[in-house]
Structure formats: structure tokens, C-alpha cells
Amino acid sequence: MGTKTLRPTIPCFLFGCADLCDRARVPFTTRASKKSLRSMKGLCLTLEPATVMEADVHKMSVPLENGSLAPVDRLRSERSDSPTPGLVEGTEPGAGQDSAMFVHAQSFEDLTAEGEQGQEQEEVQEEEEGESERAPEFGELGDSEETQEPEGKEEQEQEERENEKEEEDQSGSGRAKEEDVNSEAWRRHRKHVFVLSEAGKPIYSRYGTEEALSSTMGVMMALVSFVEAEKNIIRSIHADGYKVVFLRKSPLVLVGVSRCRQSERELTRELLYIYYQIISLLTLTQLNHIFQHKQNYDLRRLLAGSEHLTDNLLRLLDRDPGLLLSAVTCLPLASSSRDVISSSLQAAKAKSLVFSILLAGSRLVTLVRKKDQFLHHMDLHLLFNLVGSSSSFREGEGWTPICLPKFNMAGFFHAHISYLEPASELCLILVSTDREDFFNLSDCKRRFLERLRRRSSYQALQEAVQAPSYPVSQVGIPELRHFVYKSKSSGLYTSPEIPVPYKCEEEEERLMDLYQYLHSRMHHPTRPLRSIYHCAEKENLLAYVTSGFELYLCFSPLGTKALAVSAVNKLLKWIRKEEDRLFILNPQTY
């Protein structure tokens, strides 16, 4: 692993840092000491040693990831009535009674570990976060930290966000595709995502047309290959407040450029979602096949019409706590009603059926699965995204091939997708292994609906869909504005409706940004935390992770740390009391 120089002939593709090339001329070694890298001022590269690449390739040949991680059975009686922090996993509020519905993922780390296992991660990065104070001992909460946001920083971010908003408004609805890629507005977007082939051909860009960006993408690929020539992998570039993250998933290369506070790791995870989105439309088998035959194939031909799915997924990644937490939220519903719906769905089975999923918008009503088959929440998010970003399924009964990449990257399932009523939010997805089975599944839906219509639970369900979710005031903690609670063993989360101070789009996104920031601090690869108390400009936040749950709370600025800590117990008690309604405690199988 020798010394390499990035030649100045590589044009600068990083916006807002025209002097990058100058800096990049500084020679660096791949295993450079932190000192020598730091001396490169703003610029910072993260690289992986050569062995990683092989490990990555190897991983590809293991398509089946289901079934092996079934959770242990649990009994209701094991649950403690008054939860205490440090609960054992599986007894936390919201944990399923018998078995989970999802692939049992212990933690965020498990989920993102793909291709990272055993890797030596050389992350060299100047700490530039504003931490005024560190409190290693935070009550009885263990590894914890207290941070205070420096004034001004957030204000500036806020301003940038507003600018961006304005521009989006101007460009009208739909994709801002015709955007000039040389314009200031284009540079100012908070997060860019590019997908390209290994030949450097553009496949997708979040903003601007792919044609206009083909030379930019060519440079990106040049960078990737340049580093790979020495059997290294480029992971990220940090410069001038931007993070450029690379995800190499042969035959694709994904690049994210962000000026958010999210960690490199979270950005990589988002790119992984985009990668899976593409796989879900094509399967990895088909993708490999195409590029084996024609290296410079223009994949946009095959992805035509799917851009809005990727656009929408990126929006969800910015906004939906579920994608951040690797979890799914449920429609609040009396458990008696939910059980009736689940058993009606269970009764309407067919031989080829693997999963029956009933959605209310982006909330899960119930999920019935084949014994021993588990759905991965990432796959479920892709299904949410598919249904949520297209009105196509309102036209009639949809029948579409879909690959669930976390289940199996190699093949297609066939999904029967339809709404229960023409104008309803209730959407039924029946996932089948047999592409010829449409009429059988159509019949399953009919039987399910017939059965359901005869019961009062259908009425209850429709009312629940109409009603807003619950207000945070129900919890009875005055200073509490909002929270997100995830039960780790069930993979389900609950969250109240967005309260008034965050009702507008920018504020909601700012709150999500704060959660994202706390999330990346909690799950820091080398310095994970169990809790953080964070004073932001307009609110105080507490994040808290145990083996059983993950909790993010947002308090009014008047709240204190002591109050926040005591709120945790109170909130957990409330969730325990309401868990029947907020979670799916009795997941069913056929």
C-alpha cells in the first residue's frame, strides 16, 4: 500500500470547495497517520484496506437472509408491570407476545453491519461538534453525554433550509429536473445522491438531469477507480462542511454529498436504501447479467419511470423516523379489533402467499406471515414507498413483480396490491411466490373483505384511520413535546402526532434532523452512547437506549435534565399501559 497522489488533472466536482484539487495534491498514504491527514486542513478521506473488497464480494453470494434469526418465545406473564430502565429485551413495552414479525435484528449495528464486519474502520475526523460540557456520569443512566448546541449554528442552518424551501417552491411540484447544475441553487441542496455504473454512466441524480451530470459522475468513478487501483476502497471525503460518501455495490456505485450533521455511517445506510430500491425493481441477478453483457449499458432505460420512487424514498429518509430507527409504526387500534382483522387476513390464505400486509397510509395495521418466514423492515419500507409514491394501485388491482432484497436479492415475488375501498387509505398487499396466481390472490382479498365487512371491527378500523394519531398531552408530561419510542424486539415504534411548534414542514424536518443527529451520536461506531441530553436552541432533547428499547424525547426549553430523566419512567409506564393499542402484540402466521 504505497503513497498516492491525486493528480490535479482530476477536475473538481465538489461544489463550494473549488480549492479541493489544490488540497488533494497533498500526498497521502492510505494508512496515513491521523496527524498527516489532519494537516490537510478541511479535507479528510476515509479509506478501507484491500481485504474489505473481497469480503464484500463474498457477501454477495449469500442471498437468503431470512428465517435464521427467529426470536425466542415469550410469555405475557414474564412482563414486568413497572418497567425500569435497563429492561431485558423482549419484556419492554411493545414487545410481541409470541414471536416477532420481522427479521429479528438486535440493533442498529446489526443492520448496518453488512459488509462491514471485521473491518477496521479508519475514521479520521476532526471533532467539530459543539460540546460545551461532558458529563460522563449521567444519573444512573450509564455511558452518557450532555451537549449544548452553540448558538448561531442552528440559526444558520435554519436559514439555509428556508432558502432551499423557497427554491423548491419556485420550481413547482414534481422533480426539479431541469435545474441548472451549475447554479447556486443546485449546489445548495442539503443532500445530493448520485447513482452510477462502474463504467461511470449516470443512472440517477436527485437533482438535475443525469445528462448534465455525466462528466461529474465520470469524475466520481475516476476517483473510485483511482483509489481501487491500489486495492483500497474510498469511503468518504470530508471537506468544507461537506461529506461525500461512497458506497460501492458492484455493479453500481452510489455517492451521497451532504452538508447535514448526519454521520458518514448514516449516509452510507441511506445509500444502501437507494441501492435496495433499485434491486427491488430489477433483482441483483438481472442487474449483474445486464452489466456482464454490456459494461456501458444505460440502466436508465430499465429504470425509466421509477425515478419518483427513489425521490420519494429520499424524502422518507429525511422525514420518517421509521427509516431512521429501522422500525415500523402501527395504526393505533384496540387490540380486540386488530386481532379480528389479523385473523380475517389469516383465514384468507393461499398456498403461494408469503406475507399479507394491511397498511393505513404509512402505518401498519397488521401483518400475517407464513410460518418461519420473516419480513425485514427494510423490505417493508420499500413496499411502503412503492405504495405511497404511486397512485397506480388505485386504478384497479395491481399485480407487479417485486424483489424484497433483504429476503432474497436474486428473485421476484409477485405482489397483489389494492385498496379496500376506492377512496380509502387502507391498502392490502399480498406477497406471493407464484406469478400466475393473480386470481387466487384476488380471491383472497375478496374473502378477507367479505369476512371483515360483517364485523364491527371494520367500522372501528375505518374510524381509527380517519382519526388523528394521539396527541402527546395524553402522556401527561407537560414539558414533553414529542417522542419516538422503539421496542427493539418487535421492531415497532410509536410516536405522537407532530405538535404545534413543529407543524410546519421546515420545523418538522428540523426536529427530525435533531433526532437523526442524536441517533448518529448514540450509534457511533467507536464511541456508542447509552444516553445523551442535548440542549438545542429551541428545545431540549434526551436520547436513551437500552437493550430493550430506544427512546428519543423532545422537551420544551423550560425543561430540565432532572425532569427529562424522570419523564422516561413516566413515559414508559404510559406506553406499557397503552401498548395493546399502539403495538401489534399478537402477530399471526398462516
Next chain:
Amino acid sequence: MSGHRVDAKVVMLGKESVGKTSLVERFVHHRFLVGPYQNTIGAAFVARQVQVGDKVVTLGIWDTAGSERYEAMSRIYYRGAKAAIVCYDLTDSSSFLRVKFWVKELQNCEEHCKIYLCGTKNDLVENDRSMRQVDYHDVQDFADEIKAQLFETSSKTGSNVDELFQKVAEDFNNTAFQIITGEKGVDLGQKKNDYFYSCCHH
């Protein structure tokens, strides 16, 4: 809507955004949706009854996605179809090239499927003649050659849409009658449930 009582399977084929979904929307829901274009994902199925003389024929319509992505999978949508409505955009000559592709495919794999060529977005052409990129007589000649019928429609105004599907239903009814009389002894009451159901079901 149950898929069981379908008499004739009809498949909509053609390049993306030529207006297949709009055609079905107009025929089934008598409306034209404005707003950003939403590509079909996979395919959508709707059943709709058509009165033919004193009989009711239920058409089971498969509105397929035009994206090349689904091309390899298209067989599952057109297999066993009694009629294929192959669409092209009157204002886009490239869309007619796809018509030729689909016609060939149907001739090779589905010889009993009747072909209907449908030039869409006629309202645009009527407003501005210079918009037309596909000549009527050229297509008519092609249609004669392949023994297909030709319609020019507008889903926006509704012009010629019902006529198209009505013709599909009538033609089906006539051939179905021929088959039944030819095979004599087939119970008409039974046909819907077994014989014809099976054609959309293998």
C-alpha cells in the same frame, strides 16, 4: 371486483406514457385525470361489463406498464388474452415502433388474440394538425396487413373510447358464439365459470 366472472381477457400494450391507463380510466370510470403522469407499476387489472345485444360480456382488462423493465415479464399479462389493444401516441412517432414490436410478439406467441391498434391523444392532433407524427393511412395499411382494426381515440374528450371497447366485446361475443356452436354441447351457463375462467387462469 372478483376476477372470477371474466369472459374475455383484454390486454393493453404499448410504450410508456402513450395513454393506456388514461384509456382504461376513461372507459371504466368515465373520467380523465389531470395532474402529473403516474406510470403504471407492473400491471393493473379491472373488470368491466359491456352490453352486447341482449348479453352482458365481462371484459377483464390488464393495463400493463410500458416500461421496458417489465418486458421480460409481459407474457404473464397477455397470455390467453382474447384481445390486445396496442396503443401508440399520435404525436410521437417512436411510439409506433413499439407497436410493431408488440404485434410481432403477439403473432408469435398468442395467435388467437385479436389485435386492435389504437392511436391515442387525438385531441392534441385535432387542435393542431402539425402535432401529428403518425399518418392515419400508413397505420391503416399496416392494420390491413396484420388483420387488425384501427381506432384513433382521445381519453381527454372521450372520443372513440367506448366504441373501441364495444367493438372488442362484440367481436369476442361473435367468436365465442362460433366456438360454442362449433363445439356443440357446451352449456352456455357453464361457460363463464369453467371454460372462460380457465383462459385467464393458466
